[in-house]
Amino acid sequence: MAFKHGPFLFLAVALTLVMAAQAKTIVVGGSENWRPGFNYTDWSLKNSPFFINDKLVFKYEQPHNIYLLPNLYSYIKCDFSGARLLAGPNNGAGDGFGIVLSQYRLYYFASSYGKDCSDGLMKFFAMPLPRWA
Ligand SMILES: *[C@@H]1O[C@H](CO)[C@@H](O)[C@H](O)[C@H]1NC(C)=O
Numbered sequence: 001m002a003f004k005h006g007p008f009l010f011l012a013v014a015l016t017l018v019m020a021a022q023a024k025t026i027v028v029g030g031s032e033n034w035r036p037g038f039n040y041t042d043w044s045l046k047n048s049p050f051f052i053n054d055k056l057v058f059k060y061e062q063p064h065n066i067y068l069l070p071n072l073y074s075y076i077k078c079d080f081s082g083a084r085l086l087a088g089p090n091n092g093a094g095d096g097f098g099i100v101l102s103q104y105r106l107y108y109f110a111s112s113y114g115k116d117c118s119d120g121l122m123k124f125f126a127m128p129l130p131r132w133a
Contacts, residue, residue: 022131023053027096028109028124034060034092036116040109040124050128055100056109060092064116069108075125078110078117089113101128 026047032038050056058066067083069075074082086109087097101107110116110123117123 025055034058044124052128057098059096062089075108
């Protein structure tokens with residue numbers, strides 16, 4: 001019996017290692033970083049799916065920032081009244097600001113500065129998938 005299960009156990013261990021190794025660090029916007037005039041909805045579609053424990057890194061200059069919006073409505077409206085500030089204008093320099101997508105939920109990201117959000121570009125959402133999905 002142990003012999004029969006051997007290959008399966010090997011496969012399970014190998015898959016676990018592959019899955020664990022898959023947690024990625026992703027720079028939001030790639031070489032464009034986090035800036036006005038770049039379409040992050042488009043970027044996130046092209047870089048999906050994200051997985052749980054992937055890390056998003058935002059690199060940006062002042063005066064931009066990063067908020068987590070509470071729901072789809074506030075995301076669409078760019079309503080920051082119930083939003084949580086993740087990183088202020090000074091946090092995007094150097095290695096940038098990183099956030100691990102540790103939960104199975106929708107993350108709505110946006111910059112609140114000026115027309116960053118309301119022009120429709122400096123915002124996107126991410127839904128990290130479980131690794132065994
Ligand atoms: C941004 O990209 C999305 C997805 O490709 C597209 O639907 C949308 O029209 C674009 N927005 C602008 C302002 O170009």
